[in-house]
Amino acid sequence: MDFRIADTFTDSLARLTGEEQKLVKTTAFDLQMNPVNPGMQLHKIEQSKDKHFWSARINRDLRLIVHRTASSFLLCYVAHHDQAYRWAERRKLEAHPTTGAAQWVEIRERVEDIIVPSVPSAPLSTASLSVKPALFAHCSDDDLLAYGVPAEWLADVRAADENALLSLADHLPAEAVEALLDVATGGQPAFAMAAPPGADPFAHPDAQRRFRVMHDMEELERALDFPWDKWTIFLHPAQRQWVERDYAGPARIAGSAGTGKTIVALHRAVFLASSQPDSRVLLTTFSDTLAYALHDKLRRLISNQPRLAERLEVLSLNAIGQRLHQAQRGQVHIASYEELRALMQASWAECAPSLGNLKFSISFLLSEWEEMVDAWQLDHWEAYRDIKRLGRKTRLSEAQRAALWQVFEALRAKLANRRVTTWARLFTQLASVQSQRSAVGQTPIFDHVVVDEAQDLSVPQLRFLAALAGTTPNGLFFAGDLGQRIFQPPFSWKSLGVDVRGRSRTLHINYRTSHQIRVQADRLLGPEVSDVDGNTEDRRGTVSVFNGPEPVIGLFGDEEQEICAVADWLRARVAEGMPARGIGLFVRSDAQIGRAQAAAKRAALGHTVLDGRLAAITAMPGAAPDALNICTMHLAKGLEFRAVAVMACDEEVLPLQERVESVADKADLEEVYNTERHLLYVACTRARDQLLVTGVELGSEFLQDMQDIG
Incomplete structure (x- = not known):
């Protein structure tokens, strides 16, 4: 007899209190050990249209609904007595007549129309009817x-x-x-796969997304410790076509938050490794945090094909870059941001006497270095003089560039004297090595590279990827959302040899975020987002597959009032049975972390302030403790929670006043505002079911955009 759990069971389990969940889990373990144990007090539900539904008594009021046949024992639903019985009475489990997939079918109830006499009224004009x-x-x-x-x-x-x-x-x-x-939304979906006659209804791919076989107690314990991970294993046919297609050049999958881009990237990596037995595949992204999360999801995806792991490498770009550099060129020390800032200040002070009245902030100098000089590895004056400063809207005369070049040369000399380098230089050197290997016909290190969160790739990282696998069939596959770009300025991919025109597709079905949250968050962005090369992501027509409560946006007179309101909201979520680890609390930067902690303490909830390592652990289902998660909006990238509160969205916090003041030219403000909008969008779309956004009056101007219905 197969022992299974349904997604309806894990969803209903999550709505119970912590103590109730412990009782249910104990009963589930007992049933797995002996489904026919007479001590379980199983009672047939006579009122149900499906005669295989039974009820298991957990305590005086809690009931576990199971579906029992000669070959299958299925945990279906758990709730208090009346609610549990109503659920069973209105459903049946059957194989679909066309597809053959096992599915829940909700019983339609016939409701007779009752005509109630009313006072005659004037007839409505046809103009007033909206059909x-x-x-x-x-x-x-x-x-x-x-x-x-x-x-x-x-x-x-x-x-x-x-x-x-x-x-x-x-x-x-x-x-x-x-x-x-x-x-x-105008699409033409593929028909579901039809199972052959006599096939197991539970073996159909559509059934496997909602019913899971539990082989032992350890597997059941893991399954009950974290929410049903629907989209790691199952790939919808609308997505599968992009996973299994042959591409003549680099390809990119786009889509707003929650549309399954990461799942497509995971399946693409597995498809490439399994369809070409000798190939080596790199699955990568821009941060260690997201790479850890990808590794965990990949492990679960290929659990039944462990040998694939030998040819699938999952590492962040920095990690793979450091490893390759050490193997090819030796150990290297990368300058930290703090080191670069100190060296930049020293270089500016050293050159200041010869620069006359030239005035630039250290923040501007650092951004000019990172986004122009270092990113493009400009190593002589003429290169800096002539470069088109794409994405850098501050206008600089040739005289200003000449003065700045003195500072950058001084910084370059200081880095060389200390024998330290930058990530940009490391990736540029690696790109050169890979190009040389290809030129002499050496075997590539990786045959295929799949990149998640590709919108935040830097210039040197993309140059490295282009050299690594840009010329091989199906060599490069990217997944990303231009609307979530928060780390890198825009630049031309085509100029680096990565042209995705004609091989770029946008996903439009949102699996993760409720319709209400998605609609509100989408108001932060335009209907279309374009890159520098003219590739456009059309966000219109995106739809969510489920409903939820309307997001709440609130402004308060002072920080204390906001803290009290957020604490009340947090307590209400826990009172509904939501585990604390299912809630995220985000702020713009470290300066506002104290406000978030104050709200958690007022709500009497244990909490964890996430750094990069803890954020990676939190991204792995079941690995995080049952504590509220607090972090900055940047670290929220890649995380998902049932409920999210985004607080401290004040007037000079979002956009961050420090960034606004660092702009040397008003034309640069547009880029600052765009990335700050993207940051709030990322934070809000980490929520699945419930969202709260707060600030102190007047509040961020972005909140007005979210509330604007016009």
């Missing part, structure tokens, strides 16, 4: 069934208009919802 067209009237029954729509719901689907679609989605299997959303 929206049915979205799926043109679809045949065969098509709807092939999308996974249960037969009982065909009439409802055919009658659904724009307003009814998301409400209807709450009653249908996920594969049907996604196909209908795709149709509603």
Whole structure:
């Protein structure tokens, strides 16, 4: 007998209190050990249309709903007595007549229309009626069934208009919802795979996304310790076509937060490794934190194919760069930001007597060095004089550039004297080595490179990747969202030999963030986002697959009032049964961490302030302690929580006043404002179900944009 759990069970378990969850887990372990144990007090649910539903008594009020047949024992749902029974009475488990996938089918209840006499009123004019067209009237029954729509719901689907679609989605299997959303937004979804006659309904890919076999107690314990990870294992057919396609050159998958870009990248890496037995694949991203999270997800994805791990490397770009440099050129010391700032200050002071009245802040000098001189490895005056300062809107005359070049040459000399280098120089040297290897026909270190969060790649990193795998078939595959670019200024990929034009696709179905949160967060960005090479990501038509509460945006008279309000909100989430580790609390920078800690203490919640290492642990489901997670918006990148509070969004905090004041020319303000908007967008879209955004009056101007309905 196969012992399974359903996603409906883990979702309902998460809504219980901590003590209730412990009781349920104990019962689940007992059932796994002996499903027919008479001490479990299993009672058949006679009112259910599905005669295989049983109820297991946990305590006086809690009931665990199970589905039991001769070959399968399935944990379905857990709740208090009446709610648990209502759930079972309104559902049945069956194989879909067309696809063959095991799915929950919600019983439609016939509601008789009751005509209530009323006082006659003036008839409505046709102009006042707003009748929206049915979205799926043109679809045949065969098509709807092939999308996974249960037969009982065909009439409802055919009658659904724009307003009814998301409400209807709450009653249908996920594969049907996604196909209908795709149709509603102008797409042409592929039909679900039809299983051969006699096939196991639970073996169908659509069934495996919601039902999971538990082979032993350790596996069950892991499954109950963290939320159902639907999108690590299952790949929707709409995404699969981009995973398995052959590309003549570099390719890129785009899409707003929550549309499954990371999952596509993971599956692309596995596909390349499994379809070409001798190939070596690098799966990488720009930070150690995100690389750790990718490694954990990949481990679970290929758990049944452990030998693939021998040819799949998961490392951050800095980590792989350091390893290759050590192997090819020896050990190297990378200058930290603090070292660079101190050396820049010394270089400026050294050159100041010959610079006359030239005035630039250290922040501007550092950004000019990092984004222009160091990034492009400009090693002589003429190169700096002639470079197009793309993304650097501050205008500099030739005389100003000549003066600044003195400072940069002094900095370069100080770095050389101390035998330290920069990441930009390291990646540029590695790119040169890789180009030389290719020129003499040496075997490439990696045959394929898959890059997640590609929007935050730097110039030298992309140059290195282009040299590493840019000329091989299917060599480079990128996943990213220009709307989430928070670390790097824009630059031309094409100029570095990475041209994704014609091989760039945008995903439009949001699996992670509720419709309400997504709509509010999207107001921070325009309907289209374009890169320097003219590739455009059209964000219009993106849809979420589930509903949730409306986000709450609040401004308060002072910090104390804000802290009290956030604490009340946090307590309310925990009172609903949400574990503390399922909640994220974000602020703009370290300067506001104290406010977040004060809110956590006022709510009497244990909390952890995340650094890069702890953020990586938090990104691994089940690894984090049951404590509220506090961090800056930058570190929130790549994390996901059921509920998120973004606080301290004050007038001079977002955008950060320090960044605004460091701008030497008003034209540079646009880039500052864009990245600060992106940062708030990233923070808000870490939330799945509930979002709170707060600040002290007047508040950030971005909050007005989020609330603007016009």
